[in-house]
Amino acid sequence: MxxxxxxxxxxxxxxxxxxxxxxxxxxxxxxxxxxxxxxxxxxxxxxxxxxxxxxxxxxxxxxxxxxxxxxxxxxxxxxxxxxxxxxxxxxxxxxxxxxxxxxxxxxxxxxxxxxxxxxxxxxxxxxxxxxxxxxxxxxxxxxxxxxxxxxxxxxxxxxxxxxxxxxxxxxxxxxxxxxxxxxxxxxxxxxxxxxxxxxxxxxxxxxxxxxxxxxxxxxxxxxxxxxxxxxxxxxxxxxxxxxxxxxxxFNMYKPDTDACMKWLNTKETGSVVYVCFGSAASLHVEQMAEMAEALRQTSSSFLWAVKPSEQSKLPTNFVEETSENGLVVTWCPQLEVLAHQAVGCFISHCGWNSTAEAISFGVPMVAMPQFLDQMTNAHFVEQVWGVGVKPKADEKGLTNSLEIGECINLIMNGERGQEIKKKAIRWKELAKQAIDxxxxxxxxxxxxxxxxxxx
Missing domain, CATH: 3.40.50.2000 (Glycogen Phosphorylase B;)
Incomplete structure (x- = not known):
């Protein structure tokens, strides 16, 4: 009182x-x-x-x-x-x-x-x-x-x-x-x-x-x-x-915090690709399969948040076959994940909260928008702020595994990726200055x- x-x-x-x-x-x-x-x-x-x-x-x-x-x-x-x-x-x-x-x-x-x-x-x-x-x-x-x-x-x-x-x-x-x-x-x-x-x-x-x-x-x-x-x-x-x-x-789904953080703590700085498409976006089966194949082929470790309603869309045995290189959970404590030094790239639907969080933490993005404002946000991620790349999609909106994989490799290993990382760190500094x-x-x-x- x-x-x-x-x-x-x-x-x-x-x-x-x-x-x-x-x-x-x-x-x-x-x-x-x-x-x-x-x-x-x-x-x-x-x-x-x-x-x-x-x-x-x-x-x-x-x-x-x-x-x-x-x-x-x-x-x-x-x-x-x-x-x-x-x-x-x-x-x-x-x-x-x-x-x-x-x-x-x-x-x-x-x-x-x-x-x-x-x-x-x-x-x-x-x-x-x-x-x-x-x-x-x-x-x-x-x-x-x-x-x-x-x-x-x-x-x-x-x-x-x-x-x-x-x-x-x-x-x-x-x-x-x-x-x-x-x-x-x-x-x-x-x-x-x-x-x-x-x-x-x-x-x-x-x-x-x-x-x-x-x-x-x-x-x-x-x-x-x-x-x-x-x-x-x-x-x-x-x-x-x-x-x-x-x-x-507030979380619509219970995050697997303990599993995520313990796993990330075993990984080297900047070595992990984090994948999450938010609480509202729903990928169709074909896109889930292409994403799974891209992650299967990448040399980077990956952490993929697949909410309960999407779990059935994962390819058969994908989780077991990729367990040495990746971790699939139903939900992540996203703030803690993006703040972790092991995360080097964020594959996102570019919802505004996720985009603003990635900018605040200086994490480069692979932008895969699904609808509404996400299309605009993804455009800004690549074309205006320069903190990520947007893989090409076909006329049906499907992005194939090769395209996704090339974008992951560009950020994680390429020369252009180094420039993207520098810009991401700069925007992180500006975000902090704004609220200081x-x-x-x-x-x-x-x-x-x-x-x-x-x-």
Missing amino acids: EKEKACKAHVVVLAYHGQGHINPIVQFSKRLASKGIKVTVTTILSTTKTMQATAGSITFESIYDDCSEGGTAGAGGFKGFLDRFEASGSQNLTELIRKQENSDYPVKCLVYDANIPWASNIFKQFAIPGAAFFTQSCAAIASYYPMYCEMSGEPVPGPDFPLSGLPAPVIPNMPSMGPTTGRFPPMFLNILSQFTNIEKAEWVLFNSFDKLEEEVVKWMSNLWPIRTIGPTVPSIYLDKRVENDNGYG EGGSSDKYIDEIVARLVAN
Whole structure:
């Protein structure tokens, strides 16, 4: 109680479900809490039940019981889940904020995942500032915005988006949200809804840093009050200023931490290829086979995280036949793995969290994007930041084992790989500088805190 009394202000954070959304917004919440802000994170019950044990400096509150109503597997599928989350969540969040009005710490700001556009109705109702939090890269969101303008029948304000040559986002086979009646499928329309009422936000926050996406940030700053407050990697790996911040506290799958770290400890510096395609991407059987063959043929050791739902796609006897050179696990403690000196290369789907983590740890990448923003991130990994290579895929999106193997060898053994490693280390240094005391991202967080305290 004494610690709470010392808080400068109270912020409520509304988090979207899913690991790629929860992790960065909770890390930002920890940063606010470390600067004397009382933080309440609200989300669905299945997530808060997982996070309670690691709450630390922030409080978790459920505003929707997805467990009793089946979550995304309940009535109406994914769309039914979103409708129920909005109906129940908006009511419960409103009640939570109202209850705080006569307390010692009334809510001064609502930080919300941009995937929850109905949050803007709530912060307007209470006449408090709202901060939209985007969990994809600045470049990916900037590339979506002209599509939103097209959908809305409005011209894009200002000059054209500055970066040419970006690949089009691939729309994956995602849950149905109804029939397609226009150019964009319903699921993509839902993604574009992130921009709804964005002009009403006091701040538009990104898990990035100014120097990483400098040209895009300048362009977006003409549209919105953008603040890059990343990378949102636990403090122990960057500035070490947030007490006990050594992990995200949320995993959709239980990591095989002991097995991974013991195995890595037996390997030489920079000798291991780490492979992980994230919590959402799903490789088809043919791609799993090509990846397996590339790893079978490589002279490097490999650590491959194959989540439970993908295990059946592994070639017969692959695990046993490659056990001398590789380790296959169901899930990895990715932060600890990327920070380990034995890891010399990361084969990734290029989800934004994984990309930002690899940059923060200075690990070169083999970029194999699967859908949506991953295509943009992979382009930047190779063409803009120079911290990795992107193997070619055929017209069906399949990348063969020879192509994958050549990219692994290029990074692990080639002359170009040495240049890529130097650039990766340089970006690691810049990422740390951004969040260090007085760095660009840290200054933005301080600015937000000062505004909250002044109110």
